[in-house]
């Protein structure tokens with residue numbers, strides 16, 4: 001049975017600890033946190049043993065969830081991989097692409113797996129939307145959060161926007177052609193609000209906005225695909241679809257609400273405009289992410305969000321940060 005450990009049991013790490021305990025076929029054996037008081041509080045709460053240090057934790061486990069602050073991911077992951085452990089690294093994989101490259105190479109040499117915690121890939125709204133996403137052309141994302149000091153050790157691009165960058169890169173199977181971006185550090189020392197327009201070689205365009213100083217939280221992604229418009233709400237875990245259907249198309253039968261809104265003609269073919277609200281599976285995205293990482297390890301398959309995926313998202317995030325820096329007038 002795979003033995004699981006968690007490094008960093010703050011806001012998100014304690015949720016990893018609780019959810020790993022619910023995952024079947026693994027045994028959650030130990031935690032470690034640089035703050036001993038936090039470690040012992042979570043150990044008491046969850047009944048999971050508290051290791052004295054990272055080395056001690058690594059001796060007890062096969063898999064490590066790394067849920068420490070982003071600037072520490074690299075050192076913690078490196079130590080774990082060198083000890084031959086599979087690692088689930090919270091997003092973003094690291095703060096620099098050099099560090100991410102290094103971890104990927106190390107993991108290959110040690111024959112261990114990396115999964116990166118880009119949790120929206122496991123969001124049921126995205127899972128329900130995927131079957132409609134034939135050739136997506138335009139994306140508009142808004143990820144807005146209320147201010148809180150956690151996460152401000154990195155720019156909002158690495159903290160929040162990277163979720164949408166990763167989702168979009170997973171849907172557009174084409175290299176990035178160009179990036180235009182702007183952003184401002186309003187409250188913290190790092191960018192708190194940013195917008196980027198990403199153009200892809202295949203002509204797809206993504207307009208991505210993230211803020212951590214908003215009054216109203218929002219996690220929305222609108223997608224214009226071939227003959228379909230989708231509106232995803234990651235927070236509400238819902239998706240609305242407007243699409244065209246012709247009598248020649250194979251019959252699509254989906255669970256959920258379907259309404260015919262009218263008829264139009266496109267390319268001399270009569271089409272029906274259809275509104276659908278597909279059923280969204282009931283699942284906890286983080287628990288599902290942990291379960292799929294367990295499966296990838298046991299089945300020797302590629303994790304859903306691999307180290308390479310984490311690196312690709314980070315490359316785009318770095319490019320956005322570089323663009324913003326170069327365009328900032330001092």
Ligand code: NAD
Pocket residue numbers: 007008009010011012013032033034035038067068069070072076090091092117118119150151159
């Ligand atoms: P947090 O500050 O609440 O918790 C971090 C914990 O790590 C603290 O308890 C701290 O004492 C401990 N720590 C610091 N350095 C350590 C080290 N070297 N070894 C062991 N423990 C150490 O932060 P958080 O909000 O839980 O975020 C942690 C990570 O999770 C960040 O990388 C963040 O980007 C990521 N995160 C991801 C999501 C998501 O949606 N996937 C959401 C929130 C946070």
